[in-house]
Amino acid sequence: MDYLMTLGIFASIYTILAISLNILTGYAGQVSLGHAALFGVGAYTSAALTVNLGFNYWAALPLSILITALVGALIGLSSLRAHSDFLVLITIGINFVVVALLKYTPFFGGPYGLLGIPRPSLFGEAMNTFEYFWYAVGWASFTILFVYWMSKKYIRTAFEAIKEDEEAAEAMTVSVPRFKIYAFAISAAFAGLAGNLWAHYMGVIFPGNFSFDTSIEIMTMIVLGGIGTIRGAVFGAVLLVFLPEYLRFVSDYRMLIYGLIIVFTMLFIPSGLLGDNSITWRWTRIFKKGDRVAKNNEN
């Protein structure tokens, strides 16, 4: 039972990560292969605040989110100079730099990581796995609701505009730098939240938890589920957390399988399993609202 709960916690954390990358890449079109760096900034900030500096968890939580958002905004700011084709390279570079910095900084425990990260406590008692499961599910649900709400607002329109055409967006009064920084900051805030949840569940974190492999994992989730949709991010995250646990070969050849998933999805169902235009998503709609699908196809 604890094992299932643990998987549920991981699924919640990866759901938050996938949704947060989806804000940046799916909505705003800024492709990042370094998302794990922000996940790591959140985890290490919260761990260092509680372990090294004696902060209470409930104070460390908002601080870790805020600091990660600031780091995200800075990454966004520094990437403004680069053409968007190079953003992928920059974010990969950032991922390696962040992991290396963590590895070589004694304050962050170096290669041995930080240990003894406390569980948050409710009414004076540290949460057990069961309680933490609901705590993580709660945050994942909040993330889904918040981003869903955001996706109906003008902020999403601005993101879509800069994704499609930066010059046309500017001509329509949408400031490209401003909204790129917004996208990085909002995305980073949720990555920071995920990092916080990870650190305080695991109790111990290593630089390797936040390596390039993890960035690829998060990207695979949104590519498989369907870039640009919340349902796709949730589906991809939950599937890729549970699948390796039940299919031995998936866990043995994890990176190989992620690579294959990315290649095959991009080649054959570029909008992902649950993307708006994918065949697979339309199938599921046929069972529900056959007439609406038919109408959409006419257009």
Place this chain on the structure above:
Amino acid sequence: MKIDRVTKHFGGLVAVNSVSFDISEGELLALVGPNGAGKTTLFNVITGVLKASSGNIFFNGKEITGKRTNQIARMGIGRTFQIVRPFGKMTVLENILVPLGKAFYTRLSVFSHSPHEKIFISKAMDLLKSAYLDDEANKMASYLPIGMQRRLEIARALALEPKLLLLDEPAAGLNEKESMQLKEYIEKINSSGVSILLIEHDMKFIMSISKRIVVLDHGSKIAEGTPSEIASNPRVIEAYLGRKHKKGDKSA
């Protein structure tokens, strides 16, 4: 708008060479000149896409030289592109909803206001109707024929409620019927009080729509006047015909 001795270099190439002219309120001014004369470059300098090498541009008495594109758009200058750039993966309606959020993009209300609000949808539908595009509202913009994409771009620029509209070869590639529809649309916009600066190649189109013309050649203004003055101006004739002769010589 006042353009005062604006120059734009690309390395050694002088694409726009100390060009000056004014557009008065409500006017429809045509900007013509052979290919490569610097017309599009001038548009890009006006809208802040490119930085002027020297010179100043004033709009409504305020200097706009050096401002960012989104600020210039916000001040009331709308534009279209020579090579159309609608937001291709958005629907026609969504394309119009983007500029209708103008008031929110500089504020935190960008998080609270929705493009699905009734007021925006109905405003957008009105704009589409006047561009003869209301039937296409839910189609993906990139699926429209070029003539419709051109009108969509104009409607999108109009959604900013601009005081000045810059149109870059809006009639290029259109058939006779589309061209007529476009002309009607442009005249309608102009008579509603929006000043227009129009780049166009089709002289027949220009002569029938504008009262004043500015001619560029090799980056410099070589003439300015009414259609009939321009048509009989020897420098203009040379710029157009001379170029053709040279081309003929080369290929011969």
